[in-house]
Amino acid sequence: MAELAVDAAIQRYVRIAAVRGREVEQIGPFLATFNVDSRSPYRSYAIPDDGAEPTVADVAALRSAYERRDRIPRLEFLPAVAPAAEAALLAGGFTLEARLPLMTCAPGEAAEPAPPAGVELVLAQSDDELGAGLAVAHAAFGEAGEPGAAEVARTRLLLDGGGIAVLARADGEAVGWGVCTGPADQTTELAGIATSAAHRRRGIAGAVVARVTREAFARGVTTAFLTPGDEGAGRVYTRAGYRPRTEMLHMRVA
Numbered sequence: 001m002a003e004l005a006v007d008a009a010i011q012r013y014v015r016i017a018a019v020r021g022r023e024v025e026q027i028g029p030f031l032a033t034f035n036v037d038s039r040s041p042y043r044s045y046a047i048p049d050d051g052a053e054p055t056v057a058d059v060a061a062l063r064s065a066y067e068r069r070d071r072i073p074r075l076e077f078l079p080a081v082a083p084a085a086e087a088a089l090l091a092g093g094f095t096l097e098a099r100l101p102l103m104t105c106a107p108g109e110a111a112e113p114a115p116p117a118g119v120e121l122v123l124a125q126s127d128d129e130l131g132a133g134l135a136v137a138h139a140a141f142g143e144a145g146e147p148g149a150a151e152v153a154r155t156r157l158l159l160d161g162g163g164i165a166v167l168a169r170a171d172g173e174a175v176g177w178g179v180c181t182g183p184a185d186q187t188t189e190l191a192g193i194a195t196s197a198a199h200r201r202r203g204i205a206g207a208v209v210a211r212v213t214r215e216a217f218a219r220g221v222t223t224a225f226l227t228p229g230d231e232g233a234g235r236v237y238t239r240a241g242y243r244p245r246t247e248m249l250h251m252r253v254a
Helices: 002-018 056-068 085-091 127-140 149-160 204-218 231-239
Strands: 023-027 030-034 046-048 074-077 095-105 119-123 164-170 173-180 187-195 223-226 243-252
Touching: 002 030, 002 046, 002 074, 002 095, 002 187, 002 223, 002 243, 023 056, 030 056, 056 085, 074 085, 085 095, 085 243, 095 231, 119 173, 119 204, 127 149, 127 164, 127 173, 127 187, 149 164, 164 204, 173 204, 187 204, 204 223, 204 231
Parallel strands: 046 074, 187 223
Antiparallel strands: 023 030, 030 046, 074 243, 095 223, 095 243, 119 164, 164 173, 173 187
């Protein structure tokens, strides 16, 4: 029961965070969110309600809502909180995009790996710093083009809402980046962890994760979580003090 309570608390946080800066529509037992500025499938997604038991009509309506907006129907959720949702979505034409371990860290668990020699970590504040960090993330995640003023402005809103952004620099060049969102229920999510191609495997990502995490705890957060994209990222986050706790499902229509 304790583990389920943690899952439920994280899912509540995800629902609160997902609506920030997005259009929102409740579709049956799904909270659907839509980013109006980006067609990236990772910027718009739905979340089932706790204990959701979607019908065929619910799943069809969800797909239709995303397709009307020229967005890929997609979900991110903790299956332990809505155990009936996965089967209903699979039956309705969704496929499993990823089953990711969800890792958490609590105060006292965060490590303090130092950045490699010649690399400094700063709390990003200026538009130039935000833009430089976002450019590292764009390149790392294969997003086309440079970050524009709108994306910098959204990141500024993240900071205004209690979020944190850490920029890694080497000789004045942006080489690493990571953020956490504004907390809810003393919980925050780390995201956008990125390192430039020429500076990977040097410990920069782990140092960024640890710095963001310690800053969040200093501001009253009690649970920080993230979802590694692969085993390599998971090892980096383990060195920063994170441990696997549960799993997150990503589902989409191909």
